[in-house]
Amino acid sequence: MRTAAVIAVTALTTGAGVATAGTVLASSQTSNPWYQGADASYAAVASTKASNAKPKNVILFVGDGMGISTVTAARILEGQLEGATGEENALSFEEFPNVALSKVYNVDSQVPDSAGTMTAMMTGVKTDIGVLGVDEGVVRGDCDSVAGTELTSWMMLAESAGKATGVVSTARLTHATPGGTYAISADRDWEDDGDLPEGCEDYEYGDIASQLLSFERYGDGFEVALGGGRRHFLTQDEGGNREDGRDLTAEWADRGDGWAYVDTASALDGVDLGATDHLLGLFASSHMSYEHDRVEEGADEPSLTEMTEVALEQLQDDKDGFALMVESGRIDHAHHEGNAYRALTETIELSNAVAKAVEMVDLSETMIVVTADHSHVFTIAGYPERGNDILGVGGEDSDGVPYTTLTYANGGEVAYGIVDGEVVRLDPSESDTSDPDYHQQVLVNTGQGAETHSGEDVAIYSVGAKAQLFNGVQEQNYIGVSIIESLGLDSVKTNVRSKSKSWSGSRGRH
Ligand SMILES: [Zn+2]
Incomplete structure (x- = not known):
């Protein structure tokens, strides 16, 4: 074991080279395995050249609720599951050369939620708790207050710029974090039309599930969207929640050649990605299974790593580049339940998904950012x-x-x-x-399932093109601004502020 080796080496070398005043650093110290390990890290960081090439692609990984204590404990658990002591282990993204801290509060809340934080990370603008894609001028739950508060996410900008776009989550695709990539909503809870409050039946942007389909107003629609939340896309006759009779999965698949919908891992395996331009996968009625349960129960659902791999295969061919957001959505849910085991095993699976992405992309033209929306009281x-x-x-x-x-x-x-x-x-x-x-x-x-978020900073880990931007203690919306500006998306024209009437039937750009 590594600990034993360290002790043995120290015992053998102590006395042979004790440094005295005025002497060089003793070899007993520099040959110490701890010194040597840190020296290798020092050399790696010191040789990192700032990459000033404009990234063509971006991947944002969000560990929902993945505070620093969660990362530390998951790293130890992963090491221990491999038979080591654990503390010395590193999750895949902990090997990234750049780290910053992110100040996560919402405009109106000291301890934030995922909707306000995701809006900050996607648009560069901090906003209120509970709202998606709108600024602090909105009144939560009031659809009439949305006009004039709309924000444009970098996913919308990337789509408008002709890049391939994708969203992946183990939570419902209509949930706050994935919703933050594409939705404009005065309330994160408007996941399907039945959730719209009285007086908002004609809300111009519609419920969040329907906005996943109307994302084509920015270009030609998401190239890939994989996650849970089927119930918000299906009619009540089909076991879903929708009251408007729309089967959004059929609407997606019926758009034409190249539009495909799947609802199991086996069906996903059978998709011919070469013949598919737009892939929607909804693998659970609500959230997908925790990774532990997916494996234990043999659920016909893909893992986060498998979804990430399929998404990148689908996105990587676009000559204009791609933008992808991958969320490990259930770290947060396990913490709310006070169940550390599942929170940590979800985190380990996120680490696996990040490792897969690093293996698949060209880091000289791809920025990869791994962060959390907020922490937990853990x-x-x-x-x-x-x-x-x-x-x-x-x-x-x-x-x-x-x-x-x-x-x-x-x-x-x-x-x-x-x-x-x-x-x-x-x-x-x-x-x-x-x-x-x-x-x-x-x-x-505070009651079962009611463990709360916490308000301390979370970490931002980054690698690849312009990844050195992530340094220092930053406001969380710095992530959004950095992605928008480093990819040159700030000069992209979109029609986000247009009224819905001018969008109908429009698949081009204004
Ligand atoms: Zn939460």
């Missing part, structure tokens, strides 16, 4: 020894009752019970804390 505590099971017990409280290394500040797994008439914190070591279904203890009971 901590790594105690002084467990190196290599201790990250899902295990990390220490004991002042009464000698163990606590787990991973805990949440709030949520639904009540940590306290009454024993002999006294309120005491229950002993988690009496449960199998490594079980995938274990829910970590919480400090404040």
Whole structure:
């Protein structure tokens, strides 16, 4: 094991080259495996040339709710699943040469949600909590307040510029993060027409699912859209939620040659991408399965890595380049449930998807950015020894009752019970804390499923063309501005502010 090797080397060399004042750095120090490892990283970063070539392609990976503590714990879990101590492991994107911090608050909220944060990352403009593709002038839930607040996402700009566009998510494609790439909505919850409030039946942009199809107003429509959320695209007769009788999956497929719709992983495997220009895949009625359950239950759904691979195969042929957003949507959901195991295994799968993308693209013309929309109230505590099971017990409280290394500040797994008439914190070591279904203890009971987001900064990791832009502590909307400007999308003409009437039947650009 690496730890043992480090100790052995240190023991052999100590005394042989102790540095004294005025001497050069002792070889016992520079030959120390820790020094050597960091020296290799130093050389790699020092030799990184700033890439000032204009990126032709961009991929934004969003780990929904993937705060820094989540990344750390996932890195340890991944290492431990491979039989190592874990702490020294690195997720794929942790090898990227550029890192920045992102200030995630919404205009009207200290702790943000995914809609406001995704709007910031897609448009370069920070906005209110709960709204998509509109600025802070909007009133959440008021469709009449939308006019004049519309923003243009870099996905819309890329489509208008003739690039191939794609959106991938393990959440519903109508959910806040994927919705932030294409929708203009005064409320993130308007996922299908049945969600539109009274008086908004004729809302000019329509419900979010219908906007995935009307994305062709910016060009010729998404080249690839893969995720969950089928119910928002289907009529009630088909088991969906739509009240307007529209089957959006049929509308997509019926647009002509090259338009294809699939709803299982097996069908996705059978798609002839060479003959497909526009691929829609909706693999679950609501969100897709957690990666753990997908594998355990043998669900006929693709993994995030498989979807990323198909999306890149579909997008990479366009001579104008491509824009892709890939979301690991369920890190967030597992955290809301207080279930660290699934949050971390989702994060590991995101790391796999990023590795696949790095392997497939040409980094000299592609910018890859990996970040989170926000964090969660999730901590790594105690002084467990190196290599201790990250899902295990990390220490004991002042009464000698163990606590787990991973805990949440709030949520639904009540940590306290009454024993002999006294309120005491229950002993988690009496449960199998490594079980995938274990829910970590919480400090404040906000109810099951109601663990909250947190407001601290998240990290931005980047590699490829102009990736050095991501440095320093930045407002989250800096991501949107950097993508728009470095790809030269700020000079693209779009018709986003036109009224819907002039869009009808229009597939070209004004
Ligand atoms: Zn959330």
